[in-house]
Amino acid sequence: MAQRVMSQVSTSPSTLAGIPSPPPPYINAAHKDGGSEDRTARDLRESFGALLIEQTNVQRLFGTVAARLTHERRIGPGHELCVEWEAMRERHRKLHRYSQQSAAQCATFLQTFSTVLVPLSTSSMSHDEKKAVITRFTESIPVHQEKARQTSAMFSQLVSDVEVFPARVRAYLDKARSAEASGFWSQLWAGLRAVCQAFWRALLRVIEEFTETFKGMFDRIARIQCSFAGFFVTVDMFGPPEGSRRLNGPETFENALEKDAQRLAHGLRMFEDAWHLVGLASSMLFDKIDLAGQLTSIPLACDATLRTVERVYEPLCECLRAYSVGKAPKW
Numbered sequence: 092m093a094q095r096v097m098s099q100v101s102t103s104p105s106t107l108a109g110i111p112s113p114p115p116p117y118i119n120a121a122h123k124d125g126g127s128e129d130r131t132a133r134d135l136r137e138s139f140g141a142l143l144i145e146q147t148n149v150q151r152l153f154g155t156v157a158a159r160l161t162h163e164r165r166i167g168p169g170h171e172l173c174v175e176w177e178a179m180r181e182r183h184r185k186l187h188r189y190s191q192q193s194a195a196q197c198a199t200f201l202q203t204f205s206t207v208l209v210p211l212s213t214s215s216m217s218h219d220e221k222k223a224v225i226t227r228f229t230e231s232i233p234v235h236q237e238k239a240r241q242t243s244a245m246f247s248q249l250v251s252d253v254e255v256f257p258a259r260v261r262a263y264l265d266k267a268r269s270a271e272a273s274g275f276w277s278q279l280w281a282g283l284r285a286v287c288q289a290f291w292r293a294l295l296r297v298i299e300e301f302t303e304t305f306k307g308m309f310d311r312i313a314r315i316q317c318s319f320a321g322f323f324v325t326v327d328m329f330g331p332p333e334g335s336r337r338l339n340g341p342e343t344f345e346n347a348l349e350k351d352a353q354r355l356a357h358g359l360r361m362f363e364d365a366w367h368l369v370g371l372a373s374s375m376l377f378d379k380i381d382l383a384g385q386l387t388s389i390p391l392a393c394d395a396t397l398r399t400v401e402r403v404y405e406p407l408c409e410c411l412r413a414y415s416v417g418k419a420p421k422w
Contacts (some may be wrong), residue, residue, distance in 0.1 A: 131372050132406040136420060138365040139410035143419045145358045146187065152355040153180045156348060160260075163344055165267045172260055179252060183359070186249065190242045190366065195415035197235045197369070201408045203228070218388050225384035232377045239370040246363035253356045257349045264345065372407045376400060 157180065160166050160173045167173070207224065216224070383396040406420075413420040 129402055131368070131375060131403050135365075135368055135372060135406050135410050138361070138368055139414055139420055142362060142365055142414065143417065145361050146417075149183065149355060149358040152351055152358065153183065156351050156355070159344065159348055159351070163264075165264055166260075172263060175259075176256065179249065179256070183249060186242075186245050187362075189245075190362070191415045191417070193235075193238045193242055194411040197238065197373075198408050198411040198415060200231060200235060201404060201411070221387040221393075222384050225380060225387065229377055229381050229384065232373055232380070236370055236373040236377070239366050239373060243363050243366035243370065246359055246366065250356045250359045250363060253352055253359065257345065257352045260348060261345045369407070369411070372403050375403055376407075379403075 153176075157173070157176055160170070160176055161168050207228070379396060379400040383393045383400075386393040386396060409420050
């Protein structure tokens with residue numbers, strides 16, 4: 092028994108030859124949580140990964156708004172508002188094609204990073220030759236940075252124009268309705284419509300009071316619907332209990348147009364943000380490679396700096412290549 096204990100003690104790493112066990116290896120906190128390079132790469136993946144579906148939604152919404160304008164009695168085909176919207180629609184098509192071409196050019200440029208810069212530190216080139224190669228590479232990066240900035244700015248301007256368009260339509264329709272109300276029959280119809288609307292508001296109050304009074308009787312009824320004179324109301328019985336159950340009146344043309352424009356602006360803003368991320372990633376590449384150029388006399392340090400850039404370069408290159416051909420990035 093004593094011999095087994097002595098054998099275990101003598102083979103313990105902490106007591107072997109009187110040398111204590113080495114401390115656990117140091118793990119850099121920035122490297123452990125991914126660091127700025129990995130966070131940028133993750134943001135790029137998430138942003139560009141959603142753009143393929145979003146492009147389909149954007150195209151659909153442009154078509155939906157065009158159809159709404161065409162079927163509106165006071166606007167119709169050929170109206171200046173329809174022409175203006177079609178111009179924005181075509182502007183988006185051209186902008187998307189331009190952004191795909193820019194992505195292809197940028198991806199081709201970045202492809203030289205892995206074939207030229209990464210093995211540079213271990214090559215037999217002189218210090219001055221290595222520095223010259225890195226300098227030429229960094230001089231080309233701002234060109235692609237500027238393209239990314241311009242693309243993001245053009246998407247931003249398109250977002251602004253889409254967001255203000257419903258207000259322009261609403262202003263035109265208000266003016267058209269005022270002009271229609273100048274005749275006798277128009278005034279008669281306006282008065283009749285006002286009576287119908289007043290009756291409808293009174294009916295809504297009655298329905299709301301009725302459902303609140305007898306809500307215990309409707310535990311098994313999910314929804315009540317009714318209509319009158321072209322107006323439509325829906326009462327959701329299983330909505331939030333604290334006075335937040337709503338009675339939905341008719342959705343007007345202007346409200347539907349506003350919702351479509353908001354969804355469209357949201358989709359276009361995703362493209363704006365994606366290209367803003369391309370600009371940020373390009374800035375990081377420039378800074379890192381410029382630093383590597385200052386360390387060419389120290390091959391190990393230069394190589395280590397270039398290796399950290401790979402964590403941004405690879406996902407950026409894949410995102411741009413996939414975007415340029417209308418596909419989702421491969422991960």
